[in-house]
Amino acid sequence: EVQLVESGGGLVQPGRSLKLSCLASGFTFSNYGMNWIRQAPGKGLEWVASISSSSSYIYYADTVKGRFTISRDNAKNTLYLQMTSLRSEDTALYYCARRDGGVTTPFAYWGQGTLVTVSS
Amino acid sequence: DIVLTQSPALAVSLGQRATISCRASQSVSTSSYNLMHWYQQKPGEQPKLLIYDASNLASGIPVRFSGSGSGTDFTLTINPVQADDIATYYCQQSRELPLTFGSGTKLEIK
Numbered sequence: 001e002v003q004l005v006e007s008g009g010g011l012v013q014p015g016r017s018l019k020l021s022c023l024a025s026g027f028t029f030s031n032y033g034m035n036w037i038r039q040a041p042g043k044g045l046e047w048v049a050s051i052s053s054s055s056s057y058i059y060y061a062d063t064v065k066g067r068f069t070i071s072r073d074n075a076k077n078t079l080y081l082q083m084t085s086l087r088s089e090d091t092a093l094y095y096c097a098r099r100d101g102g103v104t105t106p107f108a109y110w111g112q113g114t115l116v117t118v119s120s
Numbered sequence: 121d122i123v124l125t126q127s128p129a130l131a132v133s134l135g136q137r138a139t140i141s142c143r144a145s146q147s148v149s150t151s152s153y154n155l156m157h158w159y160q161q162k163p164g165e166q167p168k169l170l171i172y173d174a175s176n177l178a179s180g181i182p183v184r185f186s187g188s189g190s191g192t193d194f195t196l197t198i199n200p201v202q203a204d205d206i207a208t209y210y211c212q213q214s215r216e217l218p219l220t221f222g223s224g225t226k227l228e229i230k
Contacts, residue, residue, distance in 0.1 A: 044210065044221055044222070044223045044224045045159075045161075045167065045210055045212070045221040045224075046221065047218060047219040047220065047221070050219070059217055059218075061218050062218065095166055095167075103214060103217065103219070104153070104155055104214045104215070105172070105214065106157035106169050106172040106173075106178075106212065106214065107157075107159070107167070107169060107212070108169050108172075108178070109169075110166040110167055110168070111166065112166055113166060
């Protein structure tokens with residue numbers, strides 16, 4: 001069974017940093033592209049970043065480019081999102097999601113999410 | 121960016137058909153694929169993939185869900201609607217970056 005478990009969320013002050021993790025199990029992690037998608041409280045879904053299986057291809061939404069870094073450790077079956085210069089508008093539930101192919105394929109599996117709150 | 125437009129809410133009676141639309145600001149189809157996908161999100165839960173490439177049912181999804189469309193106009197149909205289908209439904213395009221979602225359609229029971 002595919003499982004994605006996010007962690008690392010919490011309350012952080014504006015301008016500070018936070019690193020999210022997503023531990024994958026139930027599949028061969030190194031074979032799949034991974035993604036971060038966020039959802040502000042009571043709002044819709046927003047794609048944040050994508051990384052290919054071997055980290056060769058990385059893409060970001062303009063709203064986070066230059067501030068967030070997606071990475072992965074295939075030996076540890078873990079996806080990361082390093083977030084810096086956090087803003088109040090980054091407050092959201094952050095989901096990791098697995099694709100079954102390239103960037104044109106859908107988000108086939110989702111984790112439960114980890115909540116990031118940016119506030120002083 | 122490709123903007124996806126959905127109606128905010130839809131009220132349907134149990135056992136009837138629900139038709140949820142998604143209009144893209146430009147075509148999301150290639151010569152081979154219609155790169156529009158649909159997700160269901162129930163309150164307090166993560167989204168779940170329902171339909172991929174406009175009309176293909178994802179694994180384990182009941183056949184009362186179906187999708188259609190091409191170019192800029194897409195539809196998710198639920199027939200018949202059951203109480204368990206109360207949720208918000210999102211369309212998402214993967215034709216080009218940035219990947220974008222519609223704002224969601226909340227399905228309510230009349």
